Amino acid sequence: xxxxxxxxxxxxxxxxxxxxxxxxxxxxxxxxxxxxxxxxxxxxxxxxxxxxxxxxxxxxxxxxxxxxxxxxxxxxxxxxxxxxxxxxxxxxxxxxxxxxxxxxxxxxxxxxxxxxxxxxxxxxxxxxxxxxxxxxxxxxxxxxxxxxxxxxxxxxxxxxxxxxxxxxxxxxxxxxxxxxxxxxxxxxxxxxxxxxxxxxxxxxxxxxxxxxxxx
Amino acid sequence: xxxxxxxxxxxxxxxxxxxxxxxxxxxxxxxxxxxxxxxxxxxxxxxxxxxxxxxxxxxxxxxxxxxxxxxxxxxxxxxxxxxxxxxxxxxxxxxxxxxxxxxxxxxxxxxxxxxxxxxxxxxxxxxxxxxxxxxxxxxxxxxxxxxxxxxxxxxxxxxxxxxxxxxxxxxxxxxxxxxxxxxxxxxxxxxxxxxxxxxxxxxxxxxxxxxxxxxxxxxxxxxxxxxxxxxxxxxxxxxxxxxxxxxxxxxxxxxxxxxxxxxxxxxxxxxxxxxxxxxxxxxxxxxxxxxxxxxxxxxxxxxxxxxxxxxxxxxxxxxxxxxxxxxxxxxxxxxxxxxxxxxxxxxxxxxxxxxxxxxxxxxxxxxxxxxxxxxxxxxxxxxxxxxxxxxxx
Ligand SMILES: NC(=O)c1ccc[n+]([C@@H]2O[C@H](COP(=O)([O-])OP(=O)(O)OC[C@H]3O[C@@H](n4cnc5c(N)ncnc54)[C@H](O)[C@@H]3O)[C@@H](O)[C@H]2O)c1
Ligand SMILES: [Zn+2]
Ligand SMILES: [Zn+2]
Numbered sequence: 001x002x003x004x005x006x007x008x009x010x011x012x013x014x015x016x017x018x019x020x021x022x023x024x025x026x027x028x029x030x031x032x033x034x035x036x037x038x039x040x041x042x043x044x045x046x047x048x049x050x051x052x053x054x055x056x057x058x059x060x061x062x063x064x065x066x067x068x069x070x071x072x073x074x075x076x077x078x079x080x081x082x083x084x085x086x087x088x089x090x091x092x093x094x095x096x097x098x099x100x101x102x103x104x105x106x107x108x109x110x111x112x113x114x115x116x117x118x119x120x121x122x123x124x125x126x127x128x129x130x131x132x133x134x135x136x137x138x139x140x141x142x143x144x145x146x147x148x149x150x151x152x153x154x155x156x157x158x159x160x161x162x163x164x165x166x167x168x169x170x171x172x173x174x175x176x177x178x179x180x181x182x183x184x185x186x187x188x189x190x191x192x193x194x195x196x197x198x199x200x201x202x203x204x205x206x207x208x209x210x211x212x213x214x215x
Numbered sequence: 216x217x218x219x220x221x222x223x224x225x226x227x228x229x230x231x232x233x234x235x236x237x238x239x240x241x242x243x244x245x246x247x248x249x250x251x252x253x254x255x256x257x258x259x260x261x262x263x264x265x266x267x268x269x270x271x272x273x274x275x276x277x278x279x280x281x282x283x284x285x286x287x288x289x290x291x292x293x294x295x296x297x298x299x300x301x302x303x304x305x306x307x308x309x310x311x312x313x314x315x316x317x318x319x320x321x322x323x324x325x326x327x328x329x330x331x332x333x334x335x336x337x338x339x340x341x342x343x344x345x346x347x348x349x350x351x352x353x354x355x356x357x358x359x360x361x362x363x364x365x366x367x368x369x370x371x372x373x374x375x376x377x378x379x380x381x382x383x384x385x386x387x388x389x390x391x392x393x394x395x396x397x398x399x400x401x402x403x404x405x406x407x408x409x410x411x412x413x414x415x416x417x418x419x420x421x422x423x424x425x426x427x428x429x430x431x432x433x434x435x436x437x438x439x440x441x442x443x444x445x446x447x448x449x450x451x452x453x454x455x456x457x458x459x460x461x462x463x464x465x466x467x468x469x470x471x472x473x474x475x476x477x478x479x480x481x482x483x484x485x486x487x488x489x490x491x492x493x494x495x496x497x498x499x500x501x502x503x504x505x506x507x508x509x510x511x512x513x514x515x516x517x518x519x520x521x522x523x524x525x526x527x528x529x530x531x532x533x534x535x536x537x538x539x540x541x542x543x544x545x546x547x548x549x550x551x552x553x554x555x556x557x558x559x560x561x562x563x564x565x566x567x568x569x570x571x572x573x574x575x576x577x578x579x580x581x582x583x584x585x586x587x588x589x590x591x592x593x594x595x596x597x598x599x600x601x602x603x604x605x606x607x608x
Contacts, residue, residue: 061306061307061308061311148308179328183324183325186327187324189307189319189320190320193306193307193319193320194241194304194306195287196239196240197323198239198320198322198349199239200323200340200349202233202352203236205233207238
């Protein structure tokens, strides 16, 4: 495994990580033909099936420092990340245990460490060695023009292992990770701009039903 | 509670459904005292708006009494409020620019994908409309859950009765914004297609904004008569060639500004409309834009086109050449209601705006289905229907 794998690393290093050499050769060939336009890597067309890297941006009308601070307290993340059951402290080096909702009421856990961070600018994390899921993520905070607030970009990558657990996890993350990331970021925006997450349910019972459907 | 629910095309019923509750801290619950049926509701009734589901509570024009408040609502129990049909957070990029009907945060995340696919970006939320716009339960009911109740509802004084202020919820600001979007200048001749409630309020607004002449187009004598009373000249499109008449009435120049207050279910037997009716019936997603096409042909070079009428999908045979070659300005949108409520309330209070002249029928909520049927089928006489949950049948 490539130990230097980081969120936001290009398609080619992800391919190294999955060890799909033939596909990698095909992709790096494709890669060479690409123009280097200004679009973010998450907007690049990716070959079908290659959904390991997902990313999105939103603009939030709040100060960079406030958003950074909220995110840096990782226990806040389950408030807007639908797949997350909880995040707990897991020891030294800012280790965190992510408890992720899996199909059939199961939970999958993965421990991460902070990989790099810069106050009010970015936070990157990745799974510790020997984890069942290789995962990494990075959130960036940049000033948006004028008084538009802060542009927040989230990139996540997953590399599920083989075997039965691997299949389960793959299924979990293949539940349209692009859509999931976009939805999570939009919920973050709602929470930061309005203090709540919009729902059109009429009764609290309905809220519970909706949650069950998604969980 | 009792509420008007959608069950399918031309099938709406008053059912018993669960009472709304406070869900988020900025919510309030309103006990509805008056609610109206709108031309937009007819698009749902006719099944030409996607993503409406059986059991959905309709209605987006409503007012009433605050009966419950969330921890972060700034309303107080007992206050009388009119509620804008647009649900807006007040704090996002669009709300800060007063583009309230484009609020980023009111449409639940999981409902945003469909409209983002249709339009490029997601729509914001509206009461009692489609799941494209959030699927929020609407106001043709005894009670409504109102999100962001610290931003939308406007408290109204007791000396104004319901009928005077109810239309602040939609059609009064919609007519006003329809006229404002036409950038009316003092010597302008303005033509308005459609003398329904939206068209009538657009006519009244255009006159107040100083248009030298306003021309109203429809085919219902009674609706045309209301337009005439407001001071408009009128054209009955069943009897008159509209384009020719407008060329004459504008001294051969073409009218300076046009307002489409008809929307996607244009009437008439113009050939393009007959084809569009057929396409809409077989469900291939063509909006009927006959009135709008006529408006684009009638407006002068460099003229202004305002579209308060609602469209939802695609339209065929769009006069793109006329738009480009004539250098037209086009403005449209769901109304940014919260931007206008305060000023318009002041105009109601000082008597410069008449808001009740178009109400033809007042019915108890229980008779809402009858209201829909007649507002759809007897448009000449049924110009605006107000439902009163408390009214004796
Ligand atoms: N932009 C907004 O926020 C907003 C808000 C409310 C309503 N609306 C829309 O405004 C439109 C009008 O609403 P309304 O309540 O007045 O509806 P309505 O159905 O009562 O009125 C429409 C009128 O248009 C007339 N008409 C139909 N075809 C015509 C044609 N070819 N030429 C001239 N007139 C024609 C009809 O006879 C009718 O009187 C609808 O599309 C409605 O959805 C938009
Ligand atoms: Zn309306
Ligand atoms: Zn907003």
